[in-house]
Amino acid sequence: MIESPRNARVREVRRLQQKAERTSSGLFLLEGPQAVREALECRPELVTDLFVTPTALERHTDLGDLAFRHELELQFATEEAIDAMADTRTPQGVIAVCRQFPASIRTLFGQSSQAEGGDDRDGEPGPKLVAILEEVRDPGNAGTIIRAADAAGADAVILTGRTVDLYNPKVVRATTGSLFHLPIAVDIELDAVLARVREAGMQVIAADVKGDAITELSQDELARPTAWVFGNEARGLSDDNVALADRSVRVPIYGLAESMNLSTAASVVLYASAFAQRAGE
Structure with a gap:
């Protein structure tokens, strides 16, 4: 369980709000159960990290099923830690990190x-x-x-x-x-x-x-x-x-x-x- 908003991993994810960090890392931030669900259903290979609160997982059990199906490890975090990662005030207890995938x-x-x-x-x-x-x-x-x-x-x-x-x-x-x-x-x-x-x-x-x-x-x-x-x-x-x-x-x-x-x-x-x-x- 990631508990502190000052956790090193939390700060690392939060930096993806900045374009320079997204460009250098090739990653981006995905917030909320609907967006994460679309990623897991359509492009699961792009998801590198998935953070959820226990309450959110109880509310959205399909996310756990999708993560298990695609062999993606869930990382539990507190509401405070999730909020610190998020760009929005209402991430609904679910945050993912994905690889960028622009078409040519x-x-x-x-x-x-x-x-x-x-x-x-x-x-x-x-x-x-x-x-x-x-x-x-x-x-x-x-x-x-x-x-x-x-x-x-x-x-x-x-x-x-x-x-x-x-x-x-x-x-x-x-x-x-x-x-x-x-x-x-x-x-x-x-x-x-x-x-x-x-x-x-x-x-x-x-x-x-x-x-x-x-x-x-x-x-x-x-x-x-x-x-x-x-x-x-x-x-x-x-x-x-x-x-x-x-x-x-x-x-x-x-x-x-x-x-x-x-x-x-x-x-x-x-x-x-x-x-x-x-x-x-």
């Missing part, structure tokens, strides 16, 4: 090219729906867009170098486990990403308040393999970045709201593509 652009797009029709990724169909985050700085927005992309059945999410760290604890929490469900690439420049996207035969659509209303797009246009590009919460995409897209599109506001939250707008357009791509299924 090569894995996402393979060798497919526009000349080949974009549907030969080492013998597999090419991606149909991708979300690209360019300079999205708010952790809650980034995590929620990842969750929305997962829900919409997107093939991948790509975070460019100016976007918030994928393994920031607030981003991880906002994904509610979706970061374990689909490949996510990080630290790539937008122009390099778009070059690979086009080689894969995908169209590029920028989400931009000055663009055409999404209602002006036909279902055939929305059904095409698409990479959506989302920009900064305050400034949006730069004019230069918008110019890199095939077209720019906005979500119209019919009521009196001054603007729409980025993650909400992203959910709308990702689902517009998903609906069109799955029409008739």
Whole structure:
């Protein structure tokens, strides 16, 4: 039983709240039973440490079963020790440490090219729906867009170098486990990403308040393999970045709201593509 919040292991885990420590160690923090459950069910090989309070284990007995199934040792800790490790005030008695697992652009797009029709990724169909985050700085927005992309059945999410760290604890929490469900690439420049996207035969659509209303797009246009590009919460995409897209599109506001939250707008357009791509299924 780890009892003291000043325990050396507690301090070591707590340091993962800092980006420099996450980068040097290649690890990140996972908090709460739901996120830990997703990790154990989807990517158990990534979990290096699992800390629980006895009360939390009684409440979430399936976590103990999953840990046993994957031969992962549970480490008991007091509520005070768990709270000292956590970034949030309510970790619910469960903390895990995981290895980072960013996807590579090569894995996402393979060798497919526009000349080949974009549907030969080492013998597999090419991606149909991708979300690209360019300079999205708010952790809650980034995590929620990842969750929305997962829900919409997107093939991948790509975070460019100016976007918030994928393994920031607030981003991880906002994904509610979706970061374990689909490949996510990080630290790539937008122009390099778009070059690979086009080689894969995908169209590029920028989400931009000055663009055409999404209602002006036909279902055939929305059904095409698409990479959506989302920009900064305050400034949006730069004019230069918008110019890199095939077209720019906005979500119209019919009521009196001054603007729409980025993650909400992203959910709308990702689902517009998903609906069109799955029409008739």
